[in-house]
Amino acid sequence: xxxxxxxxxxxxxxxxxxxxxxxxxxxxxxxxxxxxxxxxxxxxxxxxxxxxxxxxxxxxxxxxxxxxxxxxxxxxxxxxxxxxxxxxxxxxxxxxxxxxxxxxxxxxxxxxxxxxxxxxxxxxxxxxxxxxxxxxxxxxxxxxxxxxxxxxxxxxxxxxx
Amino acid sequence: xxxxxxxxxxxxxxxxxxxxxxxxxxxxxxxxxxxxxxxxxxxxxxxxxxxxxxxxxxxxxxxxxxxxxxxxxxxxxxxxxxxxxxxxxxxxxxxxxxxxxxxxxxxxxxxxxxxxxxxxxxxxxxxxxxxxxxxxxxxxxxxxxxxxxxxxxxxxxxxxxxxxxxxxxxxxxxxxxxxxxxxxxxxxxxxxxxxxxxxxxxxxxxxxxxxxxxxxxxxxxxxxxxxxxxxxxxxxxxxxxxxxxxxxxxxxxxxxxxxxxxxxxxxxxxxxxxxxxxxxxxxxxxxxxxxxxxxxxxxxxxxxxxxxxxxxxxxxxxxxxxxxxxxxxxxxxxxxxxxxxxxxxxxxxxxxxxxxxxxxxxxxxxx
Numbered sequence: 001x002x003x004x005x006x007x008x009x010x011x012x013x014x015x016x017x018x019x020x021x022x023x024x025x026x027x028x029x030x031x032x033x034x035x036x037x038x039x040x041x042x043x044x045x046x047x048x049x050x051x052x053x054x055x056x057x058x059x060x061x062x063x064x065x066x067x068x069x070x071x072x073x074x075x076x077x078x079x080x081x082x083x084x085x086x087x088x089x090x091x092x093x094x095x096x097x098x099x100x101x102x103x104x105x106x107x108x109x110x111x112x113x114x115x116x117x118x119x120x121x122x123x124x125x126x127x128x129x130x131x132x133x134x135x136x137x138x139x140x141x142x143x144x145x146x147x148x149x150x151x152x153x154x155x156x157x158x159x160x161x
Numbered sequence: 162x163x164x165x166x167x168x169x170x171x172x173x174x175x176x177x178x179x180x181x182x183x184x185x186x187x188x189x190x191x192x193x194x195x196x197x198x199x200x201x202x203x204x205x206x207x208x209x210x211x212x213x214x215x216x217x218x219x220x221x222x223x224x225x226x227x228x229x230x231x232x233x234x235x236x237x238x239x240x241x242x243x244x245x246x247x248x249x250x251x252x253x254x255x256x257x258x259x260x261x262x263x264x265x266x267x268x269x270x271x272x273x274x275x276x277x278x279x280x281x282x283x284x285x286x287x288x289x290x291x292x293x294x295x296x297x298x299x300x301x302x303x304x305x306x307x308x309x310x311x312x313x314x315x316x317x318x319x320x321x322x323x324x325x326x327x328x329x330x331x332x333x334x335x336x337x338x339x340x341x342x343x344x345x346x347x348x349x350x351x352x353x354x355x356x357x358x359x360x361x362x363x364x365x366x367x368x369x370x371x372x373x374x375x376x377x378x379x380x381x382x383x384x385x386x387x388x389x390x391x392x393x394x395x396x397x398x399x400x401x402x403x404x405x406x407x408x409x410x411x412x413x414x415x416x417x418x419x420x421x422x423x424x425x426x427x428x429x430x431x432x433x434x435x436x437x438x439x440x441x442x443x444x445x446x447x448x449x450x451x452x453x454x455x456x457x458x459x460x461x462x463x464x465x466x467x468x469x470x471x472x473x474x475x476x477x478x479x480x481x482x483x484x485x486x487x488x489x490x491x492x493x494x495x496x497x498x499x500x501x502x503x504x505x506x507x508x509x510x511x512x513x514x515x516x517x518x519x520x521x522x523x524x525x526x527x528x
Binding site for chain 1: 170173178
């Protein structure tokens with residue numbers, strides 16, 4: 001009979017989930033301090049690139065797709081073809097951008113590790129969420145205040161004379 | 162290292178890869194554990210099995226009942242049980258912390274400084290030691306009973322003869338006829354300390370045959386032990402049986418405040434519940450002894466006629482130490498004879514059929 005409360009057969013002993021150390025295939029050979037600083041800078045550039053690509057998803061890409069759709073509509077005279085072309089372009093560009101983001105995120109993790117950080121997960125999800133929030137706020141401001149109905153303060157609105 | 166290779170080395174293994182590696186490691190550990198061959202230790206004369214759970218329970222029960230009394234106040238259940246077992250009066254039996262302690266006490270009681278203790282050689286290494294501790298001198302005698310009688314008659318300072326039967330390490334049994342001849346031949350005042358720690362394994366005469374001599378020879382003390390066949394060496398329980406009228410000498414051998422109560426409880430429970438187990442052990446030894454003796458003889462060994470749970474063997478060309486070292490490399494341990502008095506011999510303990518097979522296999526590979 002077990003009387004020792006600590007003798008639990010191995011249950012509840014060990015690390016918390018998600019805190020496992022990173023297992024490398026071989027022990028990496030780290031570069032010099034200078035190279036690690038350079039890698040830190042590269043990681044910063046990659047982060048900026050990811051923010052840029054992420055922002056593209058919330059404005060320029062949809063607008064570009066609408067433009068493509070309107071061009072197809074103009075060239076073919078078919079609204080349906082225009083809509084189809086706009087959606088096709090939207091899916092292609094958005095998934096392409098996401099695939100690119102994923103690759104950049106993986107590269108960012110590796111470069112961060114090379115820079116000496118214990119980087120275990122990527123940052124893509126957070127960037128995508130933050131940029132979505134920023135773009136939503138900007139769009140809401142544009143729609144409600146600059147271009148939206150009821151704007152009498154700023155010229156160029158729907159009620160501008 | 163290329164630029165991409167430099168960064169690729171920081172790629173982590175996926176969870177599946179990590180788990181696969183861990184599974185392989187676990188499988189490797191299991192495989193090693195299953196294929197690991199435990200060392201077979203045949204260098205000791207004590208029985209290696211764990212004590213019966215009832216013995217452990219009895220000891221635990223006594224411990225829980227309280228250990229604040231001196232054991233001699235607790236009665237003499239073990240003493241009475243042993244007296245009943247050997248069909249002697251309980252007043253002729255004294256318990257001790259192992260037969261070794263009783264033998265040492267007897268030597269101290271019998272030998273004054275400068276006097277001598279005779280012992281055959283090779284024999285149990287404790288005998289010279291206990292003579293030295295009594296400030297006496299141990300005189301090793303090569304040969305049998307006649308040589309012991311002659312040596313005792315030549316030296317008026319001899320006060321005791323320590324005789325192991327069966328003898329450790331040779332396994333030789335001193336028959337009751339030889340013993341009686343020795344007792345009759347020794348000068349007056351010489352006491353025979355008959356160490357029968359291994360007598361349970363003998364099958365050429367009843368285990369209690371020597372006790373019958375006590376009725377006719379008051380200068381005989383018979384020592385028994387729970388350490389060997391009973392496998393309870395850790396309890397340190399032994400006893401000595403003396404002749405009728407030897408109460409004064411026996412009283413001198415008794416430990417001052419008795420034997421540990423836990424040890425008594427374990428030994429008593431062993432007497433009550435382990436008789437069949439001991440009988441099986443003895444039968445196993447009786448079965449293995451001639452088989453291994455024959456096999457060793459066929460391999461070129463000279464093997465003594467043993468009545469103990471071990472064999473005393475010498476190879477024609479290999480020294481005992483060399484053979485023991487070679488066997489140790491195969492995972493079988495035997496006692497080299499140089500520490501036991503005969504450098505050419507090894508003392509090989511007997512166990513089960515499997516142990517004998519492994520021993521003989523190891524020896525055939527080592528020669």
